[in-house]
Amino acid sequence: MKNTPKKTSDSSDIILEVRDLVQVFNGRAVLNGLNFKVRRGETFIIMGGSGCGKTTLLRILIGAQKPTSGSVHLFGQDITQLDPESLDKIRLRFGMNFQFGALFQSMTVGENIALPLQEHSRVDPSLIEMVVKMKLELVGLTGFENFKPSEISGGMRKRVGLARALALDPELLFSDEPTSGLDPVMTAVVDQLTLDSTRKIGVTAVVVSHDMTSAFRIATRMLMLGSGPRQGEIVAEGTPQEIRDNPDPFLQQFIRGEADGPIPFRLSQDDYLKHLLGDG
Amino acid sequence: MxxxxxxxxxxxxxxxxxxxxxxxxxxxxxxxxxxVLSPGSTLSQMLRIGVQALPMASLVALSVGFILAMQASTELGKLGADSFIPDLVSLSLMRELGPLLIAIIVVGRSGSAVTAEIGTMKVNEEIEALRVMAISPVRYLVVPRYLALVIMLPILTIFGNCIGLAGGWAVCAGTLDMPTSFYIKHAVDRPELWDLYSGLIKSVVFAHIIITIACHQGLNVEDGAQGVGRATTNSVVFSILWIIISDAILTGLFFFVS
Known part of the structure; x- marks a missing residue:
């Protein structure tokens, strides 16, 4: 009986839980039995090399793709089993910051941010205008309401994408490679914005990234997905310090960004022969 | 619902x-x-899809009026039946050529643009962004375009018929010395109300075909820029194909009904 309250508190603390998640494409398991949890208030980084399945995992987490098997519990509900109507209700509780912003090119920056508010709230247009200004101020783009996405830089587009993702004040923010292609200063700016969202507003963040500097700067917990021979499995999970101290050579090669190591760059000699002969 | x-x-x-x-x-x-029907968006689509197509539709309709009157004057003149030219121009435009040609102009101008626009949005993850924001792409993107075209194509057709009749009048008055009052009387009196309705029913069906094919092709774009090009071509080809097939079916149906 003593454990019951603690158990309840623990489970209510978990905002996202992935259980035995498998995704197979053309007979190849891209994700192979993943299990992890994200707690409220965390900044959880999912990292891994190119082609390790990070984006596939993110698409499954936001309900854009059904997994081959396994479940994703978001706010306590298994979204893999939900009908689209119920999934939409869940989607109102999280925001998604796409890798390239996915801004509506035909709309202005202000209209992009206002769209979720116009569609899902019944507030006065003047109030929506005010919220747009507040969100733009949050991402340091005051005065850019009337610019088209094509008239601003890549870094600005990413920040507008973040502002749009935060428009409905979500509990959870998913972010796909928020710093890829940005210069070091802009990377630091975007990282600071993510930190502001989590620390000041209290948003839980799940960020997919392979930018190690950025990841260590903002993470409270990290997860490393394997590639090559360890494709689809979790190589390591823990706090930034635990990840740094983890002796796994696969993980260390990735952190240090070294060309030589267990992460395969090319096929092994045997696999290469099989590939050439059409056997593999 | x-x-x-x-x-x-x-x-x-x-x-x-x-x-x-x-x-x-x-x-x-x-x-x-x-x-749900996004009235603001529907109005702006009516402007883009319909109103902005007026100059092109007018030019085509005027040319068709000219052609019909000139071709008819050659053959009917041999029989001394020049006075039937206004009837022929009017009936051909209302029943058949008006709805068909205006629809084909709209396929090329607006159907292809809708496919390219929605297809590019798909490639740029804008469609996925809508879904993630719990906004249905069908409701937000397709329904306003559907309503806009279903309302505007019949209006464009009526407008095109009028311009076509003016083209026929220019030939009759300019080359055959036909009095304007005679032309108007025959062009307006000869067709029955059903002739106008049958043309409008056709234009509504054509609008449905154009916009559903255009949006379906756009929403299912794959393979990036190449996919957008392929979808746009498919949209135009399938729309014209199904417009002509459905025209044959409707004409047959109206023939037996009337």
């Missing part, structure tokens, strides 16, 4: 008929909740 929308969303796939059913379910839902 919400129940129908829910049921169809559960069966959401890439199918053309599912898209049709979803459009209808939103239209029915819109009867009780007009916000």
């Amino acid at each position: 919400k129940f129908l929308v829910r049921l169809l969303r559960r069966n959401e796939g890439k199918g053309y008929w599912v898209l049709n059913a979803r459009i209808y379910s939103f239209l029915l839902w819109g009867l009780t909740n007009p916000k």
